[in-house]
Amino acid sequence: MNRRAAGFTLIELLVAITLASLVALLGALVLRTAIDFHERATRHIREREDLRAADRLLLHEWSGRRAQGVLASANEIEFQTDRLAGPYAAGEAGEVRVRYLCSRSDDGQVALERLLLARAEAQPGGARDSRSERVSGKNETWRVLHSEILVPQLLACRFAYLEPREERDARIAQWRAEIAEAEPPPRLLRLTLATARGDIAPLVYGADG
Structure with a gap:
């Protein structure tokens, strides 16, 4: 036989x-x-770090907020604070305002954003700075000094405010979606966020931290 x-x-x-x-x-x-x-x-991990950083920042600045000029709605809150974080320091006259904003991009992405505003200087001929805007309820023009995204890629973001109200001779605390500028600042501020991983436990802040 032949071998293979x-x-x-x-x-x-x-x-x-x-x-x-x-x-x-x-x-x-x-x-x-x-x-x-x-x-x-x-x-x-990055989401948790962003949330912790935003929580600490809002707690720090809100605990030093001034009693006057608080503008509050379900999508944003704006105020002056004596504990402004970052390179911009609030002057004695309160030249800087801080705004926390639930912003939405064109593609539907929600983010928690922080802006610092300063009074805009008058331009020659009455022109306005392209970055300037009017603060609601104030006949003043402010410009954006600084903006940053604190928590990106959210599914939901909203603020609520705890204020007492009178009802049938009783004082009842109620969460509200808006506080008018003429009203006293809210006792408590609540921030509710939701990510792709689910809802986050609401963050609640008092005037004293």
């Missing part, structure tokens, strides 16, 4: 290539799963 020539047959080569392809595919799937897990974990 040394080497592999075509069928053996096809089987070996198929097995090698399966091993490579499984390895790629495992690697992709590991990368996805790492990205989700990193994103979750």
Whole structure:
């Protein structure tokens, strides 16, 4: 009998290539799963860090807020504070205002944003700075000194304010979506956020921190 020539047959080569392809595919799937897990974990850690930083910042500035000139709605709150964080310091006359805003981009993404506003200087010929705007309820023009996104990629963001009201000779505390400028500043401020991972426990701030 003739001995079979040394080497592999075509069928053996096809089987070996198929097995090698399966091993490579499984390895790629495992690697992709590991990368996805790492990205989700990193994103979750970054979200928690952003939330903690925003929480500390709002707590610090709100605890030093001034009694006058608080503008509050469900989407934003604006006030002057004696505890302004960052490179801009509030002057004695309160030249700087801070605004926390639930902003929405064109693609529907919601974010918690912080802006610092200063009185805009008059321009020659009555022109306005392109970054200037009017503060609601005030006959003054303010310009944006600084803006930053504190918490990006939110599904929901809203403010609420606890204020007592009189009802049938009883004083009842009620969460409201808006506080007029002429009213006293709210006793408590509540910020509710929701991310893709679910709702976050509401953050509540008092005037004294």
